[in-house]
Structures are given as C-alpha cells and as structure tokens.
Amino acid sequence: MRKAVSNWYNGQDAMTLATVVAKCKQQSGWSHKDLLKLSHTKPANDGVSLVCKYIMKGWKEIKTEYADKENPEEVLKVLSYLEVVDKIKHSSDETEVITMIEEHALEREHLLTSHLKSRNVWRALLKEMPLRLLMKRLGKMTAKKILDPGSTETQTVCDRIQNEVILKKARIHPFTILVALENYKKGQGYKGKTKWETEGNIIDAMDAAFYKSLTGGDSAEYLEPVDKNLVIAVDISTSLSSVVPGTSLSTAVAAAAITMSFSSTEANTQVLAYSSGALIPCSVAAGMTLEQVTAEMIKTPSDCTDCTLPMAWATENEKAVDVFIILTNNPIWPFSASPVEALKKHRQKMGIFSKFVMCGLTSTGHAIADTPDRGVLSICGFDLGAITLIQNMAHSMI
Incomplete structure (x- = not known):
C-alpha cells in the first residue's frame, strides 16, 4: 500500500x-x-x-x-x-478574484465560501468549468440566477452540454448524465435547502446529451466495450418502484439506463426480465427512449423474484454466457436453488468459466451465500463505480 x-x-x-x-x-x-x-x-x-x-x-x-x-x-x-x-484565499476584491480565476483557470475548490456569494464570480467559473462538474452544479447555478431563462450563460451551457466533441472528450458515462438530469429536474438539493425553478432548455440539453453519449457517432468513444457475451436480467418485481440512494432515479429507470449503456456497446447482449416463475426476453433496440426501455422491462411485474432463472434459462437453451448481470432492488428473496450452484451447472454444461454479478440497486442486503468463487460478485448499493466493477470483472481484472 x-x-x-x-x-x-x-x-x-x-x-x-x-x-x-x-x-x-x-x-x-x-x-x-x-x-x-x-x-x-x-x-x-x-x-x-x-x-x-x-x-x-x-x-x-x-x-x-x-x-x-x-x-x-x-x-x-x-x-x-x-x-x-x-x-x-486572502482576497476580498471581487475584480481581483475574477481576474485570477480567468487567468489561471482556477475552480470552485480554490475559492472561499464568501467568494461564491457573487454571481460574477460564478459566471467566471462557468467559462472553463469541467463538463462533469457543470452538470452536477446546474441546480445551484440556477438557484443563484446564473442560469436564467434566455440568458447568454444558459445558452452557452446548453450548447456545451450537447456538443458531441466536448462530450467525447469529457468521457462522461450516460448514467452520470442521467443522474445529474434527474437531480436537476427535482428542483431542490437533497437536504432541501437549495431550491430552483428548472429551465426547460437545460433539461432538453441534458436529455440530448444522455442519448448522444449512448449513440452519438461511435459509442465506443463514450463507453469502453468488454466484448463478451452478456445476459442482463432485470428483476421486475414491485420492489423496482423504489429509489436508488443518492439519486432521484427509481430503480426501474436506473436498471433501464444500465441496460441501455451495455446494449449500446456490446453486440452480444441478451436482456431478460424475470420474476417468481417467469422469464421474459426483452427487446432493447437502438433508437428506443429510456421510457420505452423501462416500460418494456416492467410490463409484467410480480411480487417476488428468483435470480437463478436467467442461469437456468441459459443452461437449458445451451447459450454460452460470459457474464450474468442481475439487476434487482431486493436480492433477499428465497431462491428455488443456490445462485452459485446454478452458475456451476451452466459452466459445466457450456464448458466456459461464466461469471455472475448480483447488483442490488439499493442497500437492502444480500442472500447470496459467501463463496470463494472468483467468478461471483455481489454489489450492495449502486453508483457509477458499480458499472466499473462489472466491466473489470468481465475483463477478468478482478
């Protein structure tokens, strides 16, 4: 270390x-x-x-x-x-602070809290603000009246957000954009102290950026493909109506966004929706909206789920799967069989070292038995780091 x-x-x-x-x-x-x-x-x-x-x-x-x-x-x-x-950090002169920001590309973290009370200081920061931070701070800048409807600053921000060249250079994951968009649409911060009136043009620009990051030009510019055979199985129980902690996203929408991000780069991706005793293939095609993908996956909700079904389905149909990615809100339902045993049966049948990722979109706990199997990964709670973990596991880096 x-x-x-x-x-x-x-x-x-x-x-x-x-x-x-x-x-x-x-x-x-x-x-x-x-x-x-x-x-x-x-x-x-x-x-x-x-x-x-x-x-x-x-x-x-x-x-x-x-x-x-x-x-x-x-x-x-x-x-x-x-x-x-x-x-x-020792200056109280607004003009001097703005000059230093512009000449030396200083960022918000370099400033004192007192500096941030000035709209002109925020406008200076806005000029070179990294796109990822810009998306994160849209609400605060709207609340401070920096991004007023029809203003030059608002138009500049909208142009930057949906510019494909800038998006590719920033390499922002679609899920990050979606989280920022939904948080902005909420109209207030997590603790409710900062509130703002959402601006339609900003919402439209963020929405456009989300889809461009999935399909704009060569999507590999935004997302790193793993080039594996994937099965993404989504729990369609009623538990998917809850919210992913730390975001304003429902777990159903989050699951749809994750599915879209993998499907946009991985040619061999099978999407399944599963419940207590049913497994439904889902059609996730290029050009579908987030709302359409979400509706496709939750069209037949159920009260409980069994995460062994996707592996049993692949085994019975002799489909070689490199990685099973299970997305659920409640991975503690009783299973008809052990997920690890179901994975082993698929490996034996297909002759490959398949891997299994149980991704709980909320921190409700896991029922998967502790196992030394290096091909099994449990993720409790979700953020962009979880996607990186899944990609690394598919690449056999962990």
Whole structure:
C-alpha cells in the first residue's frame, strides 16, 4: 500500500500534482499530509519534492525556502501557481478574484465560501468549468440566477452540454448524465435547502446529451466495450418502484439506463426480465427512449423474484454466457436453488468459466451465500463505480 501511494504521487507531473493538491487537501477524514507520512514517499524529482513540501509545510515556508534558489522552469511554474492559490484565499476584491480565476483557470475548490456569494464570480467559473462538474452544479447555478431563462450563460451551457466533441472528450458515462438530469429536474438539493425553478432548455440539453453519449457517432468513444457475451436480467418485481440512494432515479429507470449503456456497446447482449416463475426476453433496440426501455422491462411485474432463472434459462437453451448481470432492488428473496450452484451447472454444461454479478440497486442486503468463487460478485448499493466493477470483472481484472 505504501508503495502504491508513493507511486501515485511520483507518477504525476509536478503541475498536475499541484493542481490536485490545491483543489482537494483532504477527503473523508484523510489528508495528503496523512498519506505522505504513512507512505514514507520519497519524491522522484524537484517538482514533486516541491509539492510534497507544500503539503507538509504550507505556502509561507515554501515561499521563503525557494526565494533565493535558482529554480528550474518546472519548479518556477508550480511556485507561481501555488502563490496564486494562496493569494486568492486572502482576497476580498471581487475584480481581483475574477481576474485570477480567468487567468489561471482556477475552480470552485480554490475559492472561499464568501467568494461564491457573487454571481460574477460564478459566471467566471462557468467559462472553463469541467463538463462533469457543470452538470452536477446546474441546480445551484440556477438557484443563484446564473442560469436564467434566455440568458447568454444558459445558452452557452446548453450548447456545451450537447456538443458531441466536448462530450467525447469529457468521457462522461450516460448514467452520470442521467443522474445529474434527474437531480436537476427535482428542483431542490437533497437536504432541501437549495431550491430552483428548472429551465426547460437545460433539461432538453441534458436529455440530448444522455442519448448522444449512448449513440452519438461511435459509442465506443463514450463507453469502453468488454466484448463478451452478456445476459442482463432485470428483476421486475414491485420492489423496482423504489429509489436508488443518492439519486432521484427509481430503480426501474436506473436498471433501464444500465441496460441501455451495455446494449449500446456490446453486440452480444441478451436482456431478460424475470420474476417468481417467469422469464421474459426483452427487446432493447437502438433508437428506443429510456421510457420505452423501462416500460418494456416492467410490463409484467410480480411480487417476488428468483435470480437463478436467467442461469437456468441459459443452461437449458445451451447459450454460452460470459457474464450474468442481475439487476434487482431486493436480492433477499428465497431462491428455488443456490445462485452459485446454478452458475456451476451452466459452466459445466457450456464448458466456459461464466461469471455472475448480483447488483442490488439499493442497500437492502444480500442472500447470496459467501463463496470463494472468483467468478461471483455481489454489489450492495449502486453508483457509477458499480458499472466499473462489472466491466473489470468481465475483463477478468478482478
């Protein structure tokens, strides 16, 4: 672990590392200082050494230490950047703050809370704001009247959001766009303190971005294909009416979006809807809307589910499946047989090492027995990281 952390710091160029450190000094109770102390990192070059000293000592000591030295160009560049980062935290002049934002591409994390009370400061941030953060902050900027209906800022934002070139460069997953869209449509933050009137053009732009990220040009530009035979089986019980924690998405819509993201890149994908005793093939074709896919998957709801059905179906029909992806809200229903045993039967029948992912879209617990089988993965709760885990497992990276 120490080596991995050290390699991360030494693997960055000095300016990139300085930017990361200045934007986020600590997260979840851990600081860069904690990591450097525990990893015993030895800087690989002068630039990384400067940033590490900045982490441990702060700007004042670094400024004094490097003042009389003949520093290489890389070090001078980092010193200049860190000086601006320190200066903006001591400035109360709106014009000066805006100038520093525009000249040095500073972001919201570099600023004080008092700076963010200014609309003009937000407008300056908006010009170079990364697309992922822009989507996340649409509600707050609408609440602060930065994105008023018909304003130049709103039109610029809408153009950026649905620009295919910008979308491809940002490599934002469709699920991330959908979560941001649904959160914006809700009209208020999670704790209800920040509220806003939604703007129709922004909603339309986000909706267009979602479909472009699935099908715009070459979808592989947005999504990394795993090139495997997949079965995506969706629980169609009434439990899918609940909401994915941390989002405004129902589990049914989330399941549809996940299915669409895999179907758009994987040519060999079979989508199934399953319940207590039935298995229904679903038609998920290019050009279908999210609403159409959701309706297709939940047209025959049931009270309980059995996640062994997709594997039994593939075994009986002699369909070679590399990865079974089970999407459900309630994976604790009693099964007619062990999911692990059903998976083993399919492996034996088809002669391949099939894998099984049980993805609970909410944190309700799991009934899958603990198993050392490296081809079985249980995911409790859902976010974009879950999709990465599934892709890695399909690639045999975990």
